[in-house]
Each structure stands twice: as structure tokens, then as C-alpha cells.
Amino acid sequence: MAPAYPGSEATPAGMESDEALMARYIDGDQGAFEALFHRYHPMLLRLMRRRGASASEANDLVQQTFLQLHRARNDFRRDARVRPYLMTIALNVHRGTLRRRGRHPEEALHVDESFEVADPKELRDTVVAEEDAARVRHALAELPESQRRVIELHWFDEMPFKEVARVVGASLSAVKVRAFRGYGKLRSSLDEEVRS
Amino acid sequence: MSHEPIDSAAAFARLSQKIDDDQSIVGWLKSRPTWVHKLIAGLTVVGATLFGVVFLRRPDLDAYPVLRMTVSIGAIAAVLFVSLGWSLRPMHKRALPPWAVAAMAVGAVALSFGLAITPTHYAPDPAHLPHGAEWVHALRCLYFGALVGLPVYVVGRLLDRTRDPSRAVLAAGAAGLTGQLVLLLHCPISDPTHLVTGHASVVAVFLALVWFVVRVERRIRRRAVA
Numbered sequence: 183m184a185p186a187y188p189g190s191e192a193t194p195a196g197m198e199s200d201e202a203l204m205a206r207y208i209d210g211d212q213g214a215f216e217a218l219f220h221r222y223h224p225m226l227l228r229l230m231r232r233r234g235a236s237a238s239e240a241n242d243l244v245q246q247t248f249l250q251l252h253r254a255r256n257d258f259r260r261d262a263r264v265r266p267y268l269m270t271i272a273l274n275v276h277r278g279t280l281r282r283r284g285r286h287p288e289e290a291l292h293v294d295e296s297f298e299v300a301d302p303k304e305l306r307d308t309v310v311a312e313e314d315a316a317r318v319r320h321a322l323a324e325l326p327e328s329q330r331r332v333i334e335l336h337w338f339d340e341m342p343f344k345e346v347a348r349v350v351g352a353s354l355s356a357v358k359v360r361a362f363r364g365y366g367k368l369r370s371s372l373d374e375e376v377r378s
Numbered sequence: 379m380s381h382e383p384i385d386s387a388a389a390f391a392r393l394s395q396k397i398d399d400d401q402s403i404v405g406w407l408k409s410r411p412t413w414v415h416k417l418i419a420g421l422t423v424v425g426a427t428l429f430g431v432v433f434l435r436r437p438d439l440d441a442y443p444v445l446r447m448t449v450s451i452g453a454i455a456a457v458l459f460v461s462l463g464w465s466l467r468p469m470h471k472r473a474l475p476p477w478a479v480a481a482m483a484v485g486a487v488a489l490s491f492g493l494a495i496t497p498t499h500y501a502p503d504p505a506h507l508p509h510g511a512e513w514v515h516a517l518r519c520l521y522f523g524a525l526v527g528l529p530v531y532v533v534g535r536l537l538d539r540t541r542d543p544s545r546a547v548l549a550a551g552a553a554g555l556t557g558q559l560v561l562l563l564h565c566p567i568s569d570p571t572h573l574v575t576g577h578a579s580v581v582a583v584f585l586a587l588v589w590f591v592v593r594v595e596r597r598i599r600r601r602a603v604a
Contacts, residue, residue: 270472274472
């Protein structure tokens with residue numbers, strides 16, 4: 183059964199870590215690959231849906247992501263972490279698909295009413311209904327791409343800033359600044375909506 | 379909340395089928411580590427260059443200004459290998475921004491034409507120069523350069539794990555520069571008009587062809603989606 187938060191630092195007792203699974207997979211254990219797939223499949227589907235893919239497109243993109251993981255398995259350093267590795271591949275697959283179609287990555291995000299808002303931190307108390315979630319999505323869509331990306335990974339995918347920095351290819355401090363500004367804009371944008 | 383049921387088992391079965399279908403030589407090649415990809419691509423460039431040096435060396439190579447030759451080879455090789463390396467960049471690293479790819483393509487063209495129009499202050503012995511119409515020589519050089527660069531492009535595309543068009547552009551730049559490098563070591567004509575039309579044009583032709591193919595593919599995809 184897939185854990186709620188794949189790849190999180192605290193792997194539940196008895197559950198093999200992503201890194202251990204990946205190591206077994208590199209050594210030729212197909213079962214480990216399947217376990218990784220089931221662990222990350224739902225999360226990657228949500229990621230693709232949030233970035234504007236339709237249900238079938240998201241499925242296809244996740245398949246491509248794992249195909250790329252399979253092809254790139256020999257590039258994986260055994261002291262690295264799996265989640266940022268896989269997330270970067272997923273985002274590159276998404277971006278590459280848009281480029282092939284001649285669409286700019288920033289055009290991709292549209293408001294997808296079916297996507298899941300996962301357990302937010304500071305804002306979680308204010309977002310209690312789907313209506314509120316829709317407001318958040320609209321506010322999020324108005325953020326600059328660099329800030330939106332950081333917030334999506336940190337908030338929705340619950341990645342620590344250190345991993346977000348690896349995925350977006352920026353320094354830890356730059357990511358924290360983007361998150362600070364982005365969350366600030368989100369908060370004021372939502373406050374304005376509530377007041378109006 | 380998500381309203382769609384997720385059939386993870388069926389999705390994995392489809393993925394397994396895709397992986398099984400990927401068991402060709404090309405699939406095996408794509409699964410090699412990135413350092414192996416870069417080694418294969420680099421050896422292809424070196425092989426093409428050595429072929430030019432050993433079998434088709436320019437007759438005036440010993441008399442050609444050493445500094446000029448060193449700077450030209452160094453500049454071409456530097457841009458070539460960066461372009462080739464970028465075209466094989468692994469997927470787990472952040473993708474290059476579009477402006478970087480465009481800058482590399484423009485840089486490759488600028489370098490080619492820059493070297494072609496920079497005076498060499500060197501007049502080769504007329505006995506070494508081929509006779510006949512200039513445009514025929516230029517076309518021959520263009521054809522030869524493209525032929526030599528083609529394996530680099532093909533290897534670059536075969537080793538690429540993605541279908542990202544920006545990587546095709548980078549591979550095309552590297553292929554064109556390989557052609558120009560071999561031409562530098564092969565052709566004794568130092569007239570700037572010939573160098574522009576027959577040598578520097580190899581990079582431009584590769585890039586223009588790939589750009590055209592990418593545009594056509596995009597148009598076809600858009601029509602298919604529409």
C-alpha cells in the first residue's frame with residue numbers, strides 16, 4: 183500500500199526506504215521498481231494534473247517519467263535521494279512535452295477543478311471547502327512561475343526546501359526567498375478575496 | 379479532492395509493456411549511464427576528425443600559421459563539446475532554459491562565420507589549390523562537411539533519452555561544428571568567400587534543417603491534437 187507521503191524523511195517502521203528500493207532496482211530487482219512505481223504513481227499524477235494535464239495526458243506523462251527513470255537508473259548515485267531525482271525527471275518530461283507541442287511551460291497551468299489540495303501548513307486552517315480550494319488555485323495561478331513552482335513542490339508535494347532547491351536548480355536561500363514572497367502574495371491575494 | 383480512481387496496477391502493466399518494447403539496441407544504448415553517452419559521442423567527433431587528419435589532410439597543413447590553427451581548433455572544439463554535452467544532459471538535472479539553447483545555436487553560427495571572415499594573413503601555395511569554379515568547390519566543401527557531421531548528429535539523437543527538440547538543435551550545432559573542424563583540417567582554400575559559403579554554412583545548414591523539421595513536427599502534432 184502506498185504511504186501518504188512517499189519519500190518523506192520519516193519512513194514508517196518496516197517500510198523499505200525509496201533509496202533502498204532504488205538500490206535493489208539498479209541491481210536488477212524488478213519488484214523494487216514496481217514498489218517505487220506504486221509509491222509515486224498517485225503523487226506524480228497529481229503533479230501532472232496540477233500543471234494542466236488532462237487525466238489521460240497525466241497518465242501518459244507519468245508513464246514517460248518512469249520510462250525515463252528506467253533508462254536513467256544507471257545515472258542514479260547511491261548516496262542521492264530518490265524523490266528529488268524522480269520529481270526533476272517528471273518536471274522535465276512535462277516541460278519537454280510542452281516544448282514539442284510548441285507551448286510555453288507557463289501556459290500549461292490552468293485551473294483544474296478536480297485536483298487535490300494536500301494538507302496545507304499556514305493556510306490549511308483557512309482552506310476548508312472546495313470553494314476555498316478554488317480560490318487558492320486561482321491565486322496560485324497568478325503567481326510568477328518561479329514562485330508558483332516552489333510553492334507547488336513545498337506545499338502540495340510536501341517537499342522540504344532542500345529538496346525543492348535540488349529540483350528547481352536554485353540555491354536553498356533563493357528557494358526560501360521565493361517561497362516567502364510567494365506565500366506572502368498568496369496570503370494577501372486570499373485576504374483581498376475574503377474581504378471582497 | 380481528486381475524483382478519478384487510480385488504477386496503479388494497470389498503469390504499471392502498461393509501463394512494463396513499454397519497457398519490454400524498449401529492449402532494442404537503441405533502448406539498450408539509451409539506458410547506458412550519461413558518462414558512457416558522452417564518451418561515445420565524443421569518440422564519434424574525435425573519430426571523424428582523425429579520419430580527416432589522417433586520410434584527407436590539407437596539403438599545406440605544415441605551412442599554415444600554427445597560432446591561427448590552434449585558436450580555430452580550440453574555439454570550435456570548445457563550443458562543439460559544450461553543445462554536445464548539453465544535448466546529452468541527463469533528465470534528472472534541471473532542463474536548460476530556452477535562451478541557453480538559443481544562445482548556443484547563435485554562438486555556434488557566430489563562431490563559424492567569425493572564423494571564416496577573420497583574415498588569416500596566409501596565402502597558400504597555388505599548387506595546393508584546386509582549380510575550377512569557386513561555387514563548385516564551396517558546394518563540395520558544404521557537402522563533405524555535412525557528410526562528416528552527420529554521424530555526430532545521428533549518434534547524438536540515438537543516445538538522447540528524450541524527444542526534446544532543443545536537444546536536436548544542440549546536436550545539430552555540434553554536428554555542423556564537427557563538419558567545419560574537419561574542413562579546416564582538409565581544405566587548403568583560405569579565401570573568406572569560400573570559407574563562408576563552403577565551411578561556415580555547414581553549421582547554418584544543419585541548424586536550419588533541424589529547425590525546419592521541428593517546426594513541421596510541431597505543426598503536425600498541433601493538427602493531430604486539434
